[in-house]
Amino acid sequence: MIDFARIKDIREDNDLSQESISEILGVKRSTYSMWEVGINIISLKYLYKFAQYFNYSIDYVLGLTNDRTTVTMNKELDLQKLGNNMKIIRLNNGLYQKDIAKLLNVKQSSIAKYEKGLIPIPTENLYTFCKAFNLSFYDIVNQEFTLN
Numbered sequence: 001m002i003d004f005a006r007i008k009d010i011r012e013d014n015d016l017s018q019e020s021i022s023e024i025l026g027v028k029r030s031t032y033s034m035w036e037v038g039i040n041i042i043s044l045k046y047l048y049k050f051a052q053y054f055n056y057s058i059d060y061v062l063g064l065t066n067d068r069t070t071v072t073m074n075k076e077l078d079l080q081k082l083g084n085n086m087k088i089i090r091l092n093n094g095l096y097q098k099d100i101a102k103l104l105n106v107k108q109s110s111i112a113k114y115e116k117g118l119i120p121i122p123t124e125n126l127y128t129f130c131k132a133f134n135l136s137f138y139d140i141v142n143q144e145f146t147l148n
Contacts, residue, residue, distance in 0.1 A: 002127050006063045008036045010054055025049055044123045048077040048141065058137035062127070065136075074142055080117030081144070082126075087115040088145040089133055104128055 011021050022032040025046050034040040042050070051058045055070040090100055097111040104111070104125045113119045121129070130137055 002038075002041065002124060003063050004035060004038050004042065006061055007042070007050060010050075010056065010061065011036070014054065021050075024053055041123050044120050044126060045077060047123055048073070058141065062137065064130075071138060073138075077120075077141060078117075079120055082121070082141050083115040083117040085140050085143070085145040086121070086129065088147055089129075089135070089140075090115075092145075092148045093133065100129070103132055 011018070016024075018032055018036065019029050022029040025032065027046065031040070035042040035046075047058060047061065051061045052073045054061075055072075056068065057065070057071045057073075059065045060068060086100075090097070097108045097115070101108040101111045106125065110119070114121045114125075126137065126140070129135070130140060
């Protein structure tokens with residue numbers, strides 16, 4: 001389960017109100033508030049934008065690491081790069097799309113769409129994927145993976 005408490009901590013550490021950060025992200029304050037308390041899960045698009053704004057890795061924002069080192073992230077979230085990286089990781093592990101679909105509890109057609117960059121993978125599914133393969137969110141969205 002993802003713990004989104006750190007987004008509140010980061011916001012408060014920077015003396016920003018929920019209203020301010022919601023304006024920065026381009027969402028309603030109530031939407032942001034629901035993310036902060038964990039009622040709704042922040043989409044990968046906004047999680048990326050949040051992490052980029054504060055120059056922290058997504059891993060730090062999600063509490064997967066305590067390393068506060070600032071990072072340089074690509075200007076935009078590249079769904080095709082993310083999807084291609086997921087495909088390469090799957091292939092390097094000798095797995096089929098159906099295996100990843102089972103892991104993420106989604107249809108195989110969703111995996112195909114994620115891998116082609118046609119639709120964004122939900123944050124909780126990418127979290128599960130990264131945990132299963134001991135990967136960093138930051139790496140999977142910013143690096144270029146290669147076939148072994």
